Amino acid sequence: GAVVSQHPSRVICKSGTSVKIECRSLDFQATTMFWYRQFPKQSLMLMATSNEGSKATYEQGVEKDKFLINHASLTLSTLTVTSAHPEDSSFYICSARDVQGASYEQYFGPGTRLTVT
Amino acid sequence: AQSVTQPDIHITVSEGASLELRCNYSYGATPYLFWYVQSPGQGLQLLLKYFSGDTLVQGIKGFEAEFKRSQSSVNLRKPSGHWSDAAEYFCAVGARGNEKLTFGTGTRLTIIP
Numbered sequence A: 001g002a003v004v005s006q007h008p009s010r011v012i013c014k015s016g017t018s019v020k021i022e023c024r025s026l027d028f029q030a031t032t033m034f035w036y037r038q039f040p041k042q043s044l045m046l047m048a049t050s051n052e053g054s055k056a057t058y059e060q061g062v063e064k065d066k067f068l069i070n071h072a073s074l075t076l077s078t079l080t081v082t083s084a085h086p087e088d089s090s091f092y093i094c095s096a097r098d099v100q101g102a103s104y105e106q107y108f109g110p111g112t113r114l115t116v117t
Numbered sequence B: 001a002q003s004v005t006q007p008d009i010h011i012t013v014s015e016g017a018s019l020e021l022r023c024n025y026s027y028g029a030t031p032y033l034f035w036y037v038q039s040p041g042q043g044l045q046l047l048l049k050y051f052s053g054d055t056l057v058q059g060i061k062g063f064e065a066e067f068k069r070s071q072s073s074v075n076l077r078k079p080s081g082h083w084s085d086a087a088e089y090f091c092a093v094g095a096r097g098n099e100k101l102t103f104g105t106g107t108r109l110t111i112i113p
Helices: none
Strands: A004-007 A010-013 A019-025 A032-038 A044-051 A067-073 A076-081 A090-097 A106-108 A112-116 B003-005 B010-014 B019-021 B024-026 B032-038 B044-050 B056-058 B064-068 B073-078 B087-095 B098-103 B107-112
Touching: A004 A090, A010 A019, A019 A032, A019 A090, A019 A112, A032 A067, A032 A076, A032 B098, A044 A067, A044 B098, A076 A090, A106 B044, B003 B087, B003 B098, B010 B019, B019 B107, B024 B073, B032 B064, B032 B073, B044 B056, B044 B064, B044 B073, B073 B087
Parallel strands: A010 A112, B010 B107
Antiparallel strands: A004 A019, A019 A076, A032 A044, A032 A090, A067 A076, A090 A106, A090 A112, B003 B024, B019 B073, B032 B044, B032 B087, B056 B064, B064 B073, B087 B098, B087 B107
16 A cells, blocks of 8 residues: 655754654655644644645744745655744644546655654 | 644543544645644645545545535544544645645644553
8 A cells, every 4th residue: 555654753842942754755756745643532624735845835824934935846744844943843744746646535644743842 | 724623632542442533624626635643743645635526535554534515524543443543633725726635733642542
């Protein structure tokens, strides 16, 4: 089956620093990837849609200058949390849509736990 | 705007007993419907999906769901729960022509011996 990986799985950083999270589709090509944020015991909230070779589309209320998304290839999208603060601590999950797969089916990565101290 | 409601925050069933997780959606047209399972600290795994056709959908791990258009519901069922089924379950809705998914708030399933 389609596999999506994320790196790192856990990261702890100091307030004010930036953190980059990678999302890779391992055995398929993904023109579209999605970034979600999940708070403890809550649902997934879509942050942005990442399209290969073009600018990401951010959901309302998500700061594009704080959450930088780059989708430079068909298998890699990155999310950079700039000038991180404790309130950015969360579980970040990416998903990818197979360009040749069934429409609207997304494959999810295992998530990245970000802790900002 | 589309929305998804999972009315049960937490469900507890005995191992071997049947289980049902509820999901209601609100959308103007026929949506795409998904059920995902999330183990602690993990990403989401697709259990089943409904796009069209037969309203009773079989998924992995012995799960099934019945799409009821008149009730705007797609409840997840399993005839016999297993301890390994303990996890968080999310219902999600997608729109035709729109790749974005809207998730419900999730239902935590606990299996007791």
